[in-house]
Amino acid sequence: MKKALxxxxxxxxxxxxxxxxxxxxxxxxxxxxxxxxxxxxTRMWRIRHILDKIHIHSASMESYASIFNIVSELKxxxxxxxxxxxxxxxxxxxxxxxxxxxxxxTHYILSAIKRQAPDCRFYFAxxxxxxxxxxxxPQNEDTPFHPRSPYGISKMAGFELTRNYREAxxxxxxxxxxxxxxxxxxxxxxxxxxxxSAAAKIKLxxxxxxxxxxxxxxxxxxxxxxxxxxxxxxxxxxEPEDFVIATGQSRSVREFLDAAFTHAGLDYHDHLITDxxxxxxxxxxxxxxxxxxxxxxxxxxxxxxxxxxxxxxxESDLALYSKK
Numbered sequence: 001m002k003k004a005l006x007x008x009x010x011x012x013x014x015x016x017x018x019x020x021x022x023x024x025x026x027x028x029x030x031x032x033x034x035x036x037x038x039x040x041x042t043r044m045w046r047i048r049h050i051l052d053k054i055h056i057h058s059a060s061m062e063s064y065a066s067i068f069n070i071v072s073e074l075k076x077x078x079x080x081x082x083x084x085x086x087x088x089x090x091x092x093x094x095x096x097x098x099x100x101x102x103x104x105x106t107h108y109i110l111s112a113i114k115r116q117a118p119d120c121r122f123y124f125a126x127x128x129x130x131x132x133x134x135x136x137x138p139q140n141e142d143t144p145f146h147p148r149s150p151y152g153i154s155k156m157a158g159f160e161l162t163r164n165y166r167e168a169x170x171x172x173x174x175x176x177x178x179x180x181x182x183x184x185x186x187x188x189x190x191x192x193x194x195x196x197s198a199a200a201k202i203k204l205x206x207x208x209x210x211x212x213x214x215x216x217x218x219x220x221x222x223x224x225x226x227x228x229x230x231x232x233x234x235x236x237x238x239e240p241e242d243f244v245i246a247t248g249q250s251r252s253v254r255e256f257l258d259a260a261f262t263h264a265g266l267d268y269h270d271h272l273i274t275d276x277x278x279x280x281x282x283x284x285x286x287x288x289x290x291x292x293x294x295x296x297x298x299x300x301x302x303x304x305x306x307x308x309x310x311x312x313x314x315e316s317d318l319a320l321y322s323k324k
Contacts, residue, residue, distance in 0.1 A: 001025060001026065001027050002025070002026050002027070002077045002078065003026065003027045003029065003074060003075075003076045003077050003078075004021050004026045004027070004028050004029065004076055004077065004078045004079070004080065005029045005030070005031070005070070005071070005074055005076040005078070005079045005080070005120075006018060006021075006028065006029070006030045006031070006079075006080045006082060007030075007031045007061060007079075007080070007081050007082055007083035007105070007109065008031075008081075008082035008083030008084065008125075009030025009031065009032060009047060009054070009056075009082075010030070010032055010043055010044050010046060010047055011046070011082060011083075011187075012046065012182075012183055012185040012186055012187070012224050013082050013125070013181075013224055013227070013228055013231075014030065014046070014047070014080075014082050015046035015047050015050075015185055016183070016185070016224050016225050016228045017080060017082070017228040017231060017232070018030065018047060018050060018054055019050065020228055020229060020232060021232070022050065022053055022054070024232075026078075027055070028053070028054040028055065029054070029055045029056075029057060029070075029074055029076065030047070030054055030055070030056055030057065031057050031058075031059050031061070031067075031070060031083065032044070032056055032057070032058060032059075033058070033059075033060060046185050057070050061083050061101060061104070061105030061108065061109075062100075062101060062104060062105065063108075064108045064111070064112070067105075067108045067109050067112050068108070068111075068112040068115070068116065070112075071109065071112035071113055071116045071117055071120075072112070072116040072117075074117075075116065075117045075120070076117060076120050077119075077120060077121065078120065078121045078122075078123070078235050079109065079113060079117075079120050079121070079122045079123065080123045080125075080231060080235075081105075081106060081109055081122065081123060081124050081125060082125045083105060084101070084102045084105070084125065084151075084154070084155075085097065085098045085101050085102055085151070085154075095150035098150045098151055098154055099150055099153060099154045099157075102151070102154035102155065102157075102158060103154050103157045103158060103161070106124060106157075106158040106161055106162070107161060109122075110122065110161065110162065110165045110171070110173065113171065113173075114165065114169050114171060118169075118171065119172075120171075120172075121172040121173075121235045121240075122162070122165075122171060122172065122173040122174070123174060123175075123176060123231050123234060123235055124158055124159065124162040124173070124174070124175040124176070125175075125176060125178065125231075126155050126156075126158065126159045126162075126175040126176060126177045126178065126242075127151070127152065127155040127177065127178060128177060128178065128179040128180065128219075128220070128244075128246070128287045128289060129147060129148075129149060129151055129152035129155060129287075130145045130147050130152050130153075130155045130156040130159060130177070131143055131145060131146065131147075131152075131287060132145065132146045132147040132148035132149070132152050133146040133148055134146070134286065134287070137250075137286055137288050138220075138246070138248060138250075138288040138289055138290040139244065139287065139288065139289055139290060140244055140289075140290040140292070140293065141177065141242055141243065141244050141293060145159075158175075159175045159177070159242070162174065162175050163175070163242070166240055171240075172235075172240045173240055174234055174235075174240040174241055174242050174243075175242045175243075176227075176230060176231055176234055176242070176243055176245055177242065177243065177244045177245065177289075178227055178230075178245045178246075179219070179220040179221075179222065179244070179245065179246035179247070179287060179288075179289040180192075180219045180220060180221045180222070180287070181221070181222045181223060181224045181226070181227040181245075182221055182222075182223065182224060182309060182313065183223055183224040183225065183309075183312070183313070184196075184312055184313050184316030184317070185224065186224075186313070191212070191253060191256075192221070192256060192313065193313065193317075194210070194212075195210065195212075195253075195256055195257050195260045195261075196260050196310070196313035196314045196316070196317045197317045197320075197321070198210035198271070199260040199261050199263070199264040199266060199314050199317070200264065200314060200317035200318040200320070200321050201317075201321055202261075202264070202266060202271055203264040203265065203266060203318065204318070204321055204322060206321060208271065209271050209272070209273050210257075210268070210271055210272055210273070211273045211274075211275040211278065212253065212257070212272065212273075212274065212275065212278060213274070213275060213276070213277075213278030213279040214253070214278075214279050215252065215253040215254040215257060215272075215274070216252055216253070216254060217252065217253050218250045218251065218252045218253075218286040218287065218288070219250065219251065219253075219287050220246045220247055220248070220249060220250050220251075220287055220288045220289045221247070221251060221256070221306060221309065222245075222246065222247045222302050222304065222309070223302070223303075223304035223308075223309050223312075225303075225304070226302045226303055226304055227245055229300070230243065230245045230294060230298060230300045233294075233298040233299075233300055234298065237297070237298070241293075241297070243291070243293055243294045243297075243298065244289050244290060244291050244293065244294065245289070245291055245294055245300070246288070246289020246290070246291045247289070247291075247302045247306070248288065248289060248290065248291060249288070249306065250286055250287065250288035251306055256310060257272070259306070259307065259310040259311075260310050260313070260314050263310060263311050263314045263315075264314055264318070
């Protein structure tokens with residue numbers, strides 16, 4: 001039985017990946033912060049239904065000793081490093097902790113694997129936000145990075161660090177450059193979940209308006225379930241290679257907003273308030289991925305359409321807030 005270690009197991013991707021690995025017969029281990037153990041209802045809701053099937057370890061990604069000890073004890077066959085401060089807007093407010101936490105956490109776990117589990121296959125969750133001020137559209141594995149946020153900078157640095165460990169120490173270490181991927185497990189602070197929950201709350205009479213920043217920003221949105229499948233496929237290859245994972249279709253925040261509110265039987269024009277305080281200091285250009293390499297080498301294809309994704313999120317939030 002293969003043993004997998006997941007950092008960020010309580011997040012959207014970590015929960016879907018855990019389910020996938022359990023289905024494939026893995027022994028699944030996850031690293032969580034101690035605060036999650038103190039407040040499991042709030043912080044572990046995504047994995048509550050599988051807690052009896054996985055193994056949880058309390059550690060901090062900011063502590064090399066705790067990461068080293070877990071890797072030393074488990075000696076996993078595969079490691080999926082998903083943990084990060086991943087809210088882009090917040091990264092502008094606290095750029096120091098974003099960069100320190102994201103980069104140091106990646107460095108710590110790579111170093112621990114190199115020393116204690118050199119045969120472990122390592123996946124780093126890179127991000128399309130590293131492309132930032134793009135030089136070509138769509139973006140592929142050879143597109144230069146030009147990040148426009150502290151979060152994007154931290155992901156670019158993690159990508160380069162992972163590549164360096166692969167080339168310098170011959171580790172099976174790679175990065176998935178994932179474009180935006182969503183689901184009903186997305187955190188409430190992210191714009192897609194903010195939109196789907198607002199559509200549900202307005203439909204139910206709980207709220208009357210939604211405040212957004214730049215609704216003309218364009219992203220390539222897919223479903224998280226499809227994207228964690230790509231993560232697993234990357235670590236099953238004969239050689240470690242970096243991959244872009246994307247749908248190849250770019251949609252604006254306005255389009256997401258329109259689709260969500262239309263599904264709820266609403267007109268977003270009647271409820272939208274544009275808030276200049278929600279604009280980023282530096283906006284990322286249109287992000288649209290070219291996943292042809294993943295299609296060819298991994299036989300990976302997205303299965304959930306944009307319309308299906310939006311519908312699932314709105315329906316989930318309607319059910320959630322109807323109960324409340």
